[in-house]
Amino acid sequence: MTYQGFKGLFGGFVLFAAVPLGATESAPAGLPHAPASTISAESFGQLPFMEAPKLSPDGTRIATKLAIKGQQRLAIIPLDKTQHIAMIDPGASDINGWSWVNNDWLIAKIGSTSLVEGDSWYLRRTLSISADGKTMHMLGKDDAAQSADDVLWIAQDGSPHVRIALQTSIYSSQPGFWPEVRDYDVTTGRSTLVQRPVETVMDWYADPAGTVRLGMGYEDASRSYRLLYRDSATQSFRTVSRARGRDADLGNTPAVFLPEPGKALGFDDADGFNALYPLDLATLKTGPKLFGVPGYDIGNVITGDGGSRLVGVRYTDTHARTHWFDPKLADVQAKIDAAVGTRTAEIVSWSRDFSVLMVWVGGADRPGAYYEYRPEEGVMHLFATLNDALGTAAYGPVSTIHYKARDGLDIAAVLTVPRGKPAKNLPLILMPHGGPFARDDESWDWWAQFLASRGYAVLQPNYRGSSGYGGDFTKKGRGQWGLAMQDDLTDAVKWAADSGLADAKRVCIVGGSYGGYAAFRAAGRDAAVYRCAVSYAGVADMPAMLRYDGAFLNGGRAKDYFRDQAPDLKAVSPVYDAAHFAMPILILHGKKDTVVPVAQSRSMVARLKAAGKPYRYVEQPLGDHHFSREADRVQFLTELEAFLKENNPA
Template sequence: MIVAAFLLSTFSSEALAERPLEYFATLPTFSNPTLSPDGTKIAVEMAVDGEQRMVIIGLDGSSKPVVVSAGETEIWDIDWVGNDWLVLNVVFDGRISERSLFGEETQMSRLIAFKADGTDLHTLESKKDKPLANGGNVIWTGDDENPEILISYPTSVFWKDPGFFPLVMRVNVPKNRFSLELNPHEQVRNYYTDADGVIRFGVGHERGGRRVRLIYRDGAGSNLKERAWAEGDDDLPVPSVFLEDGKSAIALATVDGYQGAYKLDLETMTFGEKVYGVNGYDLDGIITVDGELAGYTWVDTVRQNFWIDPRLKTAQELLDLTFPGKKVSILTTDDDRNRVVASIGTAAGPSEYYLLDVAKKDVRLLAKPLEQLARGGNGSVTTVTYSARDGLKIPAILTLPPGREAKGLPLIVLPHGGPRARDIERWDWWSQFLADRGYAVIQPNYRGSTGFGKAFVDAGDGEWGLKMQDDVDDAVTWAVEKGLADPERVCIVGGSYGGYVAMRAAQRNPDIYRCAISFAGVSDMPRMLRYSSDSYFGPSSREYWLGRADDLARVSPINHVDKFGIPILLVHGKEDWRVPINQSRELAEKLKAAGKDVVYIEQAEGDHFFSRMADRAQFLEEMEKFLDKHNPAS
């Protein structure tokens, strides 16, 4: 095995002996890589001047990297169209014509096309239509001989408008030429193709937004017809990959309490034999390459892949042998499955990225993002399990500060967002920054988190701010009983839904915590219901929010400012389309009016995802200052 260096010196940074705050705020210099179909080039997100940019790199080293900027936008997705063209899906915040969503801004998007050398950059937009709020979602890509894409293309984000349900357009990428591929179907919002670009099925809701349904056709010569219905998205038979017999597919389904991969009869839309599953965990993905089944993916304590494709299986084995004791994740491959890019690392350190040529057994280092934090001295990361007060077992990620005895430590409880998500053992800049400052950090996978089976997810239904909140509080009880944490030095920190949990803790259980910090949290759920149900998902969104708790107003912190009993820091970005800034701004105003101890920070250019280094740095600085005052680590 040959291991050679292939670092991009243009984007390297000088190592420093100390670990200042800026190290943790630094955006990764290499993330989300995507190989071109022929494996000669790679598209990757890189931090350039403190903001994420798309960079195209020729892997033969003969040309300089090409930096592509689409203005003040966030990179959402990237697709190669053959080897010479790329399409970038970018999002930004704004208002749609003169309409507003109860005074809020919303997400807008565009598709930006450009050549691999960075030239001929143009927006993909029909010349016959006015600019749209949503530039479309790519559902199929062509090749060098046919540089076309299919996009799902709505003309309004307001569900009562005729254009809310998307049509499908065929777009010639170089010429920006649009032609109609499929007219809209009422209540169908997502369409899917086979490997040849034939639209095979769509998924949407029934009128009224309750049950979900699938429309399907055998091929291009037939019409899409309703073929299956279900009470929820997880129960609908949705093909992930079509099999060669033309009569069956592989699909994810929850049959025995955990999601697995099953054979799906396309005539009857019924599940047959289970082809792959993992005991005690949900399978959360079927991996395809060029429309062919390549493997399966899931998470136990870390991300795992099981490869069906023999070439990718060989690649995994070669990388595992080259990097013993490290977590190896194949991220992208060329069409021949000969060249792959993989991340290599541990939960206690940022990953490195390598290029493997399977035929040559040649491994080359592409990049060491966050190299200044990869030299050791980070907090140890493990998975623990504790019992909630009703006996439910709650998995959690525990990060301990380096060089300190795990006894009587100041503790930060860090619940994840979502809440239909989960924390795993991986590099996390929030928890590692806090550990670096001397705190133990526990990240509870409270009921309602994904990956642990249907019963565990369902246990969170209707429990926002209630049993889900209890699960988070019970992490403190466990840490104190283990002697790990000092019960007098506990604070709670969270973002998005985790920010809601922090707000709710300050209002509901101020006796447990000394302080709370919320980034982009939800304080007023009835307002979120109005905001979401007017756009995007309409009635289905309303159903979702109504199912979060029996009484949304009762579990909304903004309605109980008199009960806030600890200092709270609120941070929110003005460019956040996921959770509007008024969710924090108005809570701060009410808390100040009530004489409560609140610090409120608005980030003028901040979004929901910390896409800018300046916003990350400001958040860490304000959090550190707040904790030093209210819960010092020493």
Template sequence: MIRKLIGVFAVAIAVGPTAAQSPAPPTISPAVAPAAPIPIDHFASLPFLTAPELSPDGTRIAARIAIAGQLRLAIVPLGDVKKMVMLGMGDNDLNDWEWVNNDWLIANIGATEKVEGDDWYLTRTAAVSADGKKISILGARTAAQNAGNVLWMARDGSPHILLAMQTSVYSNDPGFWPEVRDFDVSTGKSVRVVPSTDKVSSWFTDGAGMVRMGVAYNDDNRSYRLLYRDNPTKSFRTVSKARGRGASLGSLPAMFLPESGKALAFDDDDGFNALYAFDLATLKTGEKMFGKPGYDIGGIIPDATGTRIIGVQYTDTRARTHWFDPALAKIQADIDKAVGARHAQITSWSSDFSVLIVKVAGADRPGAYYVYRPDDGRLRILAKVNEALGTDAQSPVSTIKYKARDGLEISAILTVPKGKAAKDLPFILMPHGGPFARDDESWDWWAQFLASRGYAVLQPNYRGSSGYGTTFAEKGQGQWGLAMQDDLVDAVKWATGSGLADAKRICIVGGSYGGYAAFRAAQRDTGLYRCAVSYAGVSDLSAMLRYDSRFLNSGARGDWMRQQAPDLKNVSPINHAAEFSVPMLIMHGKVDRVVPVKQSREMVEKLKAAGKPYRYVEQPLGDHHFSRQADRAQFLTELEAFLKQYNPA
């Protein structure tokens, strides 16, 4: 299996025309000869390689790899797979990893622990040597709940990072508010550079590693303070305040520039998140640097010094990068031309850009990672994401748009079974999780599996989904299970009205918030669906808010929940088990740290008491993110059997 990792041959990338996007479903996808269904295990395979990160000198990669159905952190010298080092993280989640210099990297890990009888999710930062021989948890003796927020890493090759960390779990202790420490990752030693400051939960640094700004929030009176300094010898001063419901400090710097008083910031003055010049003296935005009409900008890409911007990321129908650097823009254009209709993303690079990692994939194929060296212009294969499926196209995917009942235009991702006419198909509505998220034209193993079994799959980006601007997001406030659910009903009506879906063969399938939507549909939308499937779904919004208040009660999410608060009971399916009208498949991982398993367990008890049909499967080692291949395969097996019984293709 290790041989999958490093290829030694150059891959000839065929040049082809870019696939045209259609606003409506295709009349027919390319015909293929009848064949046996692709085995479940092919779709359930864990991605063999995830997010490979190049070391600054371009000689090693660090990535998450799948071995024997389990995920590990791997450090691999390019071209010498025999020296690969694989590291397990025990029962911890491996959330992220990044190189500090050529000899050290850091990994963000997390785990659920009991704190005075309650489950708390703790984050930590681990320092890992490039040879894998040394691993240490930074600040292990003093860290409290959150110690995984890396604010800055040295860019000069030294092993230093700035880490914001809590030292107490009690909100009345000063240590509840994160302090900032300078860690030498090679020794684990640190010095405090900014002490805990009352109510300040977020700190911001410039490219040189100076902590420049902090944001304080007082939940008692819903007030904000913005703290700022321009010199490390100075004290922080309050430069802006805001108070009350819907209050905001306005734009905050996304990058501090070397020029005195200058920065870059995101702002949504025109309704969509865009990048602007920012004056630190006036806290006002200036010239718009980049915006994408109709979509929000997602993030910036700094240069090797951390003081200049070389690109911005955004998602329209799929994830894209706009490069400001002319050389990188040309590289992107050359690769795009070479891969044709497939999607090419430059995902990692050495500090001098002499070595790049490129992912070539598509909504219809999991794709592969390649090594690209601009000096020879060749893409050399690193690893296929899914060895079983390879790089061949599966079912075609497109973006459609439909109107909700109030006239709001909604985008949705449509997958049509390969080789079948887009007419009168058995149909699966699949709302995304979050709900502060969105779907796009990228590989989705649920959707592609369902399409391989003959189902058309529609994934609506209902109101409140991210990436479509401020107004679209705000339309989701207070609408869990209400207008957000109406958008799903209207998606079904579009599918049946356009002739795509057979109105008598419709099921709703979802995970996390999508699982909540499946519960709610089974309870609310009688006569529309034949069945419903929830994986890790939320059934009790009040209980979920108590469990995850730090996430659900923060910022815009808090506005959503506060506006929803008077109606939480009414829109929580657990309170309406007697109203469920269709059979349900309910599945949940026992070690889910995002949505606790009791959300499904208690829903099942209510359905049982009400005499409603359901099948409940609990995965003893399952988590929220399908980190185990066995759990993926079991889910797809149960899903296929359930659909054959209640919504056959």
């Protein structure tokens, strides 16, 4: 039985047609640097005007997310008539991704939090939209349960077909709880069944022809995994790999199905770092390494021809880069790199014949702009700046430094300093990233640049447990929340003081999510290091987070994760250490945060109040975990500036 309560949800989409495209002019690249202290919090807090523009296959339109008056919209823009935009207002829903199906249709992934049988659920859907913006269909609107946005395949022959895996029931006792795969005609919303559900299989994968070839099953009670595979649609699935336990590993799995029978490409970290290898599907064994980066994990692959051809590989060393296997794109990249000098250029989208490209040009010291580029013409045409208030000028210089932790571990950190000011004896903001399985790199960071504009040096350590530096580095963070991971942060402050960069008496810690946790932890543990702390959406009570995440699907796996983060979760939970907080703290949290619930900060505030400790708490009624609203970004920067001016003035 399908849960009928989902009907009527996601009904708030509104179309705005023929809206003029603003914010496409920027200051000339040679504009003198504006005095940083005169730039407002509102300027730094602007949402990026344009996000992830994607060209239609014929290169005549782009689909992108635009920020209009502080709110995000999905926009379809004809390149020859940019004044005629079709804009879709998602209402209360999130826009989570979009892709072209053919020249006339695209799909968008959307999501929204709704009450389902008394509980708050995040529901995911796929919307098909005509290129003129006049027609929309909610795919699976009468059948979908919680998740219906797993797009496995998009036809490459111009036909209006996609294949999507979706749940049709919210009840785990029913077959529809496990996703089926359906082929949708995006012009009508009608579908046909391609793959029936298989118990425990939540993830399906299709090859470039649309054949469902791979399924991954997981059973939470026993922490058991299995990998199902078949060579063709005429065969039955067979189990090719099994694994069990917290550290279960199914072995090598395909990232790209190649046209040759039985051949694929896959990731492996056999030499300690994630790299790309050819993969034999009969044996799941890899051949000689195809591409890797010494000292770093590679990221995602870029494919063409519907996913059957390797075009490039994204990776990050000190900043994001692309290694192009396609010779045309490699040649274009080389020419653009030579033209932009010290700035960074990234080819973000292209037409099917590579005759039209969208290129982002910017850097860690500037938000940058998108350009339309036609290789035959050889001229970059400005399409849109990301921040009209900041333009394309350069702001705080950014570099990567290395320091040694107390146990000798080498740690990389991103350093941003005020422009035009000697990097000596500066007030310091230590800013750990969230995750913690994530990393910072030399890319535009609106928090760091705002702080640098106010006179602070900002240091962002990629502490042990961060991603991107190989499996061993990540594993060193296991069991070290609030312990060695926290020591890595204080060791970063020591490096900054010993090097002469920072005044050791003027240091504050600022962070969000896990970084907010680190700020909480520092407030109770490291009074000799920091003058003040700022936590945005921080974790305060790890046992409570274990219960929260453990209540979701496959919660046993989530509970295992939290149990692995420290020998004693309560001992490293700041909420139980409020009596030892020895510095002023600013706490901010969005009420609509579904990643770290607002109850985490509320409980921390209650304990601080009971202990008589100084704090300021700001709760953002419409705020989420990701600063999706411009008003919340600006409020955060305004509160941060006022707090630092009082407790650690620059």
